[in-house]
Amino acid sequence: MSLRSKFDETLLCLRAGRVTLPYPAQPQPAPEQFRGRPIFDAAKCIGCAGCANNCPAREILIFDVSQEIRVLQYLGRRCTYCERCAEVCPEKAITMSRDFENATDKIGDLGQRLELFMSTCQRCGRCFKSPSTLDELKMKGYRFDDIENERWIFRSQSRLEGDPVVDDVEIELD
Amino acid sequence: MHVIWTSLAVLANIATVLIVAPLAQGILRKITARIQSRQGPPVLQPYFDLLKLLGKEDIESGEYPLMQRFAAYLSLSIALCIACFVPMGFAVPLGSAGDVILLIYLLTLSGICTLLAGLAAGSTYSLLGISREMMTMIALEPLFAIALVVGALHTNSLALDAVLGGSAYKGVGIPLSGVLMLAVMLLSFQAFVQRIPFDISEAETELMEGPLMEYSGPKLALFKYAQMAKLILYSTLFVALFVPWGSTFPAPIGWLLFWMKVFVLVLLVTLVAATHARYRIDQAIRLFAGLICVSFVALVLATYGF
Amino acid sequence: MLKNLCQKMFGRSLWVYHANSGGCNGCDIEVLNALTPYYDAERFGIKLVGSPRHADVMLCQGPAMRSTAQALKRAYDAMPAPKLVFAIGSCACGGGVWFDSYSVIGPVEKIIPVSYYIPGCPPRPEAIIYGVAVALGLVDKKVAPVEFKELELPIPRYHPDELRGNDELVVYEKSEKI
Numbered sequence: 034m035s036l037r038s039k040f041d042e043t044l045l046c047l048r049a050g051r052v053t054l055p056y057p058a059q060p061q062p063a064p065e066q067f068r069g070r071p072i073f074d075a076a077k078c079i080g081c082a083g084c085a086n087n088c089p090a091r092e093i094l095i096f097d098v099s100q101e102i103r104v105l106q107y108l109g110r111r112c113t114y115c116e117r118c119a120e121v122c123p124e125k126a127i128t129m130s131r132d133f134e135n136a137t138d139k140i141g142d143l144g145q146r147l148e149l150f151m152s153t154c155q156r157c158g159r160c161f162k163s164p165s166t167l168d169e170l171k172m173k174g175y176r177f178d179d180i181e182n183e184r185w186i187f188r189s190q191s192r193l194e195g196d197p198v199v200d201d202v203e204i205e206l207d
Numbered sequence: 208m209h210v211i212w213t214s215l216a217v218l219a220n221i222a223t224v225l226i227v228a229p230l231a232q233g234i235l236r237k238i239t240a241r242i243q244s245r246q247g248p249p250v251l252q253p254y255f256d257l258l259k260l261l262g263k264e265d266i267e268s269g270e271y272p273l274m275q276r277f278a279a280y281l282s283l284s285i286a287l288c289i290a291c292f293v294p295m296g297f298a299v300p301l302g303s304a305g306d307v308i309l310l311i312y313l314l315t316l317s318g319i320c321t322l323l324a325g326l327a328a329g330s331t332y333s334l335l336g337i338s339r340e341m342m343t344m345i346a347l348e349p350l351f352a353i354a355l356v357v358g359a360l361h362t363n364s365l366a367l368d369a370v371l372g373g374s375a376y377k378g379v380g381i382p383l384s385g386v387l388m389l390a391v392m393l394l395s396f397q398a399f400v401q402r403i404p405f406d407i408s409e410a411e412t413e414l415m416e417g418p419l420m421e422y423s424g425p426k427l428a429l430f431k432y433a434q435m436a437k438l439i440l441y442s443t444l445f446v447a448l449f450v451p452w453g454s455t456f457p458a459p460i461g462w463l464l465f466w467m468k469v470f471v472l473v474l475l476v477t478l479v480a481a482t483h484a485r486y487r488i489d490q491a492i493r494l495f496a497g498l499i500c501v502s503f504v505a506l507v508l509a510t511y512g513f
Numbered sequence: 514m515l516k517n518l519c520q521k522m523f524g525r526s527l528w529v530y531h532a533n534s535g536g537c538n539g540c541d542i543e544v545l546n547a548l549t550p551y552y553d554a555e556r557f558g559i560k561l562v563g564s565p566r567h568a569d570v571m572l573c574q575g576p577a578m579r580s581t582a583q584a585l586k587r588a589y590d591a592m593p594a595p596k597l598v599f600a601i602g603s604c605a606c607g608g609g610v611w612f613d614s615y616s617v618i619g620p621v622e623k624i625i626p627v628s629y630y631i632p633g634c635p636p637r638p639e640a641i642i643y644g645v646a647v648a649l650g651l652v653d654k655k656v657a658p659v660e661f662k663e664l665e666l667p668i669p670r671y672h673p674d675e676l677r678g679n680d681e682l683v684v685y686e687k688s689e690k691i
Contacts, residue, residue, distance in 0.1 A: 110607025136644030262519025
């Protein structure tokens with residue numbers, strides 16, 4: 034802790050000048066392979082719901098309005114930018130842009146909603162008599178996540194119904 | 208007539224302290240930032256901080272809200288009181304109203320404001336902060352008192368104008384005691400103005416800001432203002448006691464020279480603050496204890512006229 | 514007039530209190546990165562303070578957990594008005610991947626009102642500074658909701674009974690009955 038060492042330390046730091054990046058004034062692009070916000074390309078999407086099944090945060094909701102119309106809603110709130118949806122998409126319709134400037138004051142700004150036309154097969158088609166509600170439940174391919182409340186509807190047996198239990202324990206502080 | 212001049216001088220001193228104190232803090236922050244190789248806040252930043260704090264909501268919290276209010280008002284008023292007894296390029300404004308003993312008491316009282324603030328909050332963190340501040344004050348205030356007393360011994364008077372005119376060097380022959388006290392004060396100056404090697408009690412993220420924990424809004428502005436003013440006040444006292452050369456020039460040049468000396472001292476404080484780490488309380492007390500021994504030697508030498 | 518001045522100065526000097534209510538500390542490190550010389554946040558007048566009573570902005574990270582929900586609410590209540598809350602990271606914005614865990618109540622906005630969201634996992638320090646700049650009004654926000662509708666009604670429907678022809682040419686002949 035001699036005086037000389039402090040002096041040298043000051044000169045060393047002063048020699049570096051000013052290293053601050055002038056960030057909001059000048060744009061600072063992210064490096065290659067940076068995973069930013071996913072962009073859903075509606076022209077390429079075939080509505081297979083692979084991305085929705087693979088998302089670890091359950092951020093992509095699928096709802097079948099009718100036989101031909103499937104709504105795919107990406108809520109941006111919980112997305113961790115992990116790129117699992119883009120990896121599994123068969124048509125490469127999801128690209129992770131290098132866009133990290135996603136700050137906003139309304140969380141709904143990050144959402145992307147696609148309404149897709151599920152074209153019918155020319156031969157066998159999907160246009161048969163629409164099944165009853167019971168048949169809809171048994172049939173694979175029909176998805177009805179809860180778009181109004183923005184929740185996934187889990188269809189596996191191991192999942193219990195209802196919200197997880199909260200607010201049941203009062204934790205006293207000091 | 209005399210009354211008018213005195214009151215004008217008092218107002219001039221107070222206005223100078225109020226205007227220059229945040230500027231000195233801003234320069235300090237900017238230079239610290241440049242030493243750390245970054246672009247710091249603008250130099251007028253402390254003015255913005257104080258204005259913003261004035262606009263916040265005032266929450267009375269803690270165990271003794273009345274004492275909280277009292278401590279906040281006391282801190283800035285003590286700082287401005289001290290400003291009336293300090294020469295800032297000219298003579299001491301209220302020189303006939305007080306002497307060195309009053310100055311020593313006022314300086315100690317400004318340290319007590321922080322203790323009252325911490326007591327008013329009453330939480331564990333603030334009590335820990337004020338215990339450390341008490342230990343520091345016990346070891347530290349005697350140093351400045353002994354410096355003033357050495358000056359008083361040399362000039363055989365307790366009047367402020369005489370003592371604060373570079374009196375530390377006025378002994379017989381080589382000013383041994385003056386040089387000793389200069390060294391002691393330089394080593395402990397950082398502690399008086401509560402900067403980095405010794406800011407043990409306040410503004411410390413270890414203790415959640417210690418005594419000032421429960422303050423918000425305008426009262427916090429008063430405390431921060433008092434802290435900024437202390438830097439300027441102690442610097443001017445140091446310059447008046449130990450660096451008197453050049454104060455005999457006529458009016459504008461003497462004043463400018465005085466303030467240049469003060470800013471050189473502020474620069475020195477900044478450089479030391481930017482390159483050191485904070486001391487632990489026991490390391491600091493050990494240092495101050497050593498310095499008290501040296502200053503007793505200087506006191507003894509001053510009694511014998513050296 | 515003094516009040517106007519004080520309100521204008523609010524944006525020039527924001528004091529920040531950092532509250533992590535159960536996150537993984539990834540966003541903590543990025544916030545601390547934003548205070549280092551490279552991405553200096555102090556040039557906007559931002560200072561890190563140790564007590565919520567001194568602060569204007571609370572930076573929340575991590576989802577709201579059952580154990581820390583009360584502490585978070587108390588820290589928010591201790592801040593003097595006017596105050597802002599920034600939710601940093603995907604966990605604070607929406608719950609992250611832990612949104613339905615047994616100990617997580619949800620995003621931070623279930624406990625305290627949030628003013629600005631900065632998503633990312635973790636967000637880059639530039640993204641945090643961008644969020645601060647959006648809050649201060651220096652830049653405009655870049656995201657907007659995207660909606661895409663691919664279809665126009667009425668949709669032509671093809672029934673296999675109405676497709677005539679074989680080989681290469683398949684002709685759609687609508688029969689009278691539907």
